[in-house]
Amino acid sequence: MPFTADADMVKRAALSAIFLATLAVATAYTAAFLPGGAPAWANWLLAMGIAVALPATMVLGAERNGRIGKLAIPFAFVFLVIAGGFGLALALPASEGPGASLWFGLPVRAAIILYGIGLLPVLIVPVAYALTFDEMTLSEDDLERVRRAALALREQPKPEAPELVAAGGDR
Amino acid sequence: MALALLQAAELPRLTQPTITAVAVVYFGAVAVIGAWATRRTRTASDFFVAGEGIGLLALTLAAMSATLSGFAFIGGPGLVYTIGLGAMFLLLPASITNSMGAWVLAKRMRLLGEIRGLITVPDAIGVRYKSPLAQALSGIGILIAAIGYMGSQMLALGFVIDAIFGIGLGAGIWLGMGITLAYSVAGGIIAGIYTDVFQGILMAVSSVLVFLFTLRVGGGMDGISRTIMSVDAEFLGPWGKLTPIAALSFFFVFGLGSLGQPHVVHKFYMLRNPRHLKWYPLLVTLALLVSMLLYFGVGVAVKALVVEGRLAPLAAADNATPTFLLQFTPVLLAAIVFSGVAAAIMSTVNSFMNIGAAVVTHDLPTALGRPLRNELFWGRISTVVLSVAAALIAQYSGQLIAFLGIFGWGLFASTLVPALAIGLNWQGATRAGAVASISVGLGLTLVFGTLVDFLKLRSFPAGVTVSGLSLVASVLVFSWCPGSPRAGGGRHHSPMFAW
Numbered sequence: 001m002p003f004t005a006d007a008d009m010v011k012r013a014a015l016s017a018i019f020l021a022t023l024a025v026a027t028a029y030t031a032a033f034l035p036g037g038a039p040a041w042a043n044w045l046l047a048m049g050i051a052v053a054l055p056a057t058m059v060l061g062a063e064r065n066g067r068i069g070k071l072a073i074p075f076a077f078v079f080l081v082i083a084g085g086f087g088l089a090l091a092l093p094a095s096e097g098p099g100a101s102l103w104f105g106l107p108v109r110a111a112i113i114l115y116g117i118g119l120l121p122v123l124i125v126p127v128a129y130a131l132t133f134d135e136m137t138l139s140e141d142d143l144e145r146v147r148r149a150a151l152a153l154r155e156q157p158k159p160e161a162p163e164l165v166a167a168g169g170d171r
Numbered sequence: 172m173a174l175a176l177l178q179a180a181e182l183p184r185l186t187q188p189t190i191t192a193v194a195v196v197y198f199g200a201v202a203v204i205g206a207w208a209t210r211r212t213r214t215a216s217d218f219f220v221a222g223e224g225i226g227l228l229a230l231t232l233a234a235m236s237a238t239l240s241g242f243a244f245i246g247g248p249g250l251v252y253t254i255g256l257g258a259m260f261l262l263l264p265a266s267i268t269n270s271m272g273a274w275v276l277a278k279r280m281r282l283l284g285e286i287r288g289l290i291t292v293p294d295a296i297g298v299r300y301k302s303p304l305a306q307a308l309s310g311i312g313i314l315i316a317a318i319g320y321m322g323s324q325m326l327a328l329g330f331v332i333d334a335i336f337g338i339g340l341g342a343g344i345w346l347g348m349g350i351t352l353a354y355s356v357a358g359g360i361i362a363g364i365y366t367d368v369f370q371g372i373l374m375a376v377s378s379v380l381v382f383l384f385t386l387r388v389g390g391g392m393d394g395i396s397r398t399i400m401s402v403d404a405e406f407l408g409p410w411g412k413l414t415p416i417a418a419l420s421f422f423f424v425f426g427l428g429s430l431g432q433p434h435v436v437h438k439f440y441m442l443r444n445p446r447h448l449k450w451y452p453l454l455v456t457l458a459l460l461v462s463m464l465l466y467f468g469v470g471v472a473v474k475a476l477v478v479e480g481r482l483a484p485l486a487a488a489d490n491a492t493p494t495f496l497l498q499f500t501p502v503l504l505a506a507i508v509f510s511g512v513a514a515a516i517m518s519t520v521n522s523f524m525n526i527g528a529a530v531v532t533h534d535l536p537t538a539l540g541r542p543l544r545n546e547l548f549w550g551r552i553s554t555v556v557l558s559v560a561a562a563l564i565a566q567y568s569g570q571l572i573a574f575l576g577i578f579g580w581g582l583f584a585s586t587l588v589p590a591l592a593i594g595l596n597w598q599g600a601t602r603a604g605a606v607a608s609i610s611v612g613l614g615l616t617l618v619f620g621t622l623v624d625f626l627k628l629r630s631f632p633a634g635v636t637v638s639g640l641s642l643v644a645s646v647l648v649f650s651w652c653p654g655s656p657r658a659g660g661g662r663h664h665s666p667m668f669a670w
Contacts, residue, residue, distance in 0.1 A: 011597060022643055025423055033635070043415040043419065047415075050419060057275060057427065057592070061271070102397075107407050110408065113256065114263075125270040129274065129453070137274070140446070150285060
């Protein structure tokens with residue numbers, strides 16, 4: 001079955017978010033050309049653009065039957081970690097120096113960036129991918145349907161046969 | 172993320188019997204794998220996509236090895252030593268990008284490959300938009316960037332081989348190219364994949380061991396941080412010595428741009444069972460994190476050692492890893508790491524040889540409506556021709572090689588991310604949008620890259636890069652083209668999106 005209105009809605013929301021996030025990045029880049037260099041708001045704009053663009057791209061790829069189901073949690077988590085991590089790094093006063101307190105061996109803002117953005121998602125995002133794989137990505141049934149459709153395609157004379165419509169089944 | 176950046180300076184002399192012997196053993200192992208793979212390479216599908224027959228572990232290690240070049244072991248630690256935490260913004264997106272790539276591309280490309288018999292990334296674009304032009308343009312973008320990358324990597328390999336064997340840079344380039352070419356041309360991507368497995372394990376093990384040494388030598392992470400902050404607080408600030416916008420720009424380009432790296436994406440075609448993708452993001456992310464411990468550890472440890480006066484300030488940042496290894500680790504570990512550096516470079520070169528040859532042999536003839544009859548034979552011939560061309564560029568092009576190495580990542584990202592990553596997931600995307608975004612990405616990267624990075628006729632403000640600008644422009648162009656989502660597209664229901 002082709003796309004439903006709902007499916008379009010989730011995809012459209014993701015695409016609009018990617019577009020707006022890219023526009024935010026473009027604006028930040030443009031602001032860097034201003035005399036005196038990039039103003040402080042350009043850093044925030046770029047940080048938030050990144051925080052929106054990456055999870056929105058994940059939503060675009062993960063959407064199935066017009067929904068993302070439980071994946072909304074890891075995607076929201078990615079947004080919060082990136083937006084929160086970069087936001088804190090930008091907002092917190094500099095505390096690095098000889099007497100600075102350390103978190104796992106790093107000054108606070110560095111620890112937020114390295115451990116928060118660089119490590120924390122590893123514990124959540126790929127695990128979420130694996131745990132939802134059968135339901136949201138590719139079950140045995142899905143694969144069987146695709147393979148049957150591929151077989152049908154090979155047996156048909158025309159290359160533009162509706163092979164993948166059949167393969168979709170639940171879509 | 173492909174850290175296929177540059178090693179463009181001479182390394183300290185490493186000609187010690189143990190280091191040389193380990194390197195000889197390593198090259199011997201690669202030769203054995205190449206010979207074994209050659210017997211298994213009988214068709215163009217074997218040559219370009221390993222006959223769709225590799226397992227999860229091989230895919231994981233091959234993707235990791237293709238992603239990491241010698242930069243992760245030599246240039247990267249040097250960059251950390253120079254600009255502090257800012258250098259980590261090239262790596263940080265890896266915590267997310269492999270999962271993102273799996274959701275956006277892995278399943279679709281693997282299934283498309285199976286159903287349509289696709290073997291290249293431009294193939295997917297051509298089929299998606301029913302457009303030979305889009306396939307040809309994306310192929311041209313890949314070819315230009317692949318030759319540039321190969322040239323820069325061969326130069327790096329030349330430096331490493333010269334440092335180990337003391338045979339001179341020119342001979343090092345040709346010896347390194349010859350070894351990589353031998354197994355690539357005979358065994359195709361099968362040889363590449365299984366040498367990558369061997370090389371990937373070597374890289375991961377070396378990285379962990381060296382990281383443990385950095386902690387021991389530096390007095391743990393606490394000791395390293397306190398030593399550095401006593402004289403240079405900015406080094407361990409959140410952006411290091413970069414401006415926030417420069418660090419964030421790295422994150423953006425290496426994050427979103429990861430979806431357009433053909434030498435990694437192309438490997439999705441090769442997986443035997445698409446259901447094995449389930450654990451791929453977790454495994455490859457962990458493998459990358461482990462392999463990049465050296466990048467961070469050596470960079471900060473050498474900085475701390477210099478601050479303490481235990482090491483003289485480095486004459487060149489790229490000396491950070493060799494200096495640390497030769498002075499603070501057992502020679503056998505140093506030898507394994509140096510072989511690991513060669514391994515990292517060779518696996519990246521092999522990937523680029525393969526995708527470059529695929530463009531010449533498959534994509535361009537297909538796009539022109541004149542597919543070649545014996546793609547395996549011509550694939551081998553074009554691998555040789557491209558490799559010789561890249562080696563000549565590495566040896567004789569001077570500053571051009573640095574330029575070519577820098578712009579490759581951005582060229583891949585700006586030409587492929589919208590048309591491939593977004594386009595495969597959005598049926599409203601149009602042929603016009605794909606052609607326009609690929610053309611804009613290609614044109615802007617070449618024009619601005621030439622003006623700004625090569626000829627230095629113009630400069631961008633700190634943080635604004637040619638790669639970033641081109642990527643942004645190509646995404647926006649793709650979004651605004653008639654029929655695309657921003658213009659009310661989505662009415663055309665292609666059967667391709669049924670799964």
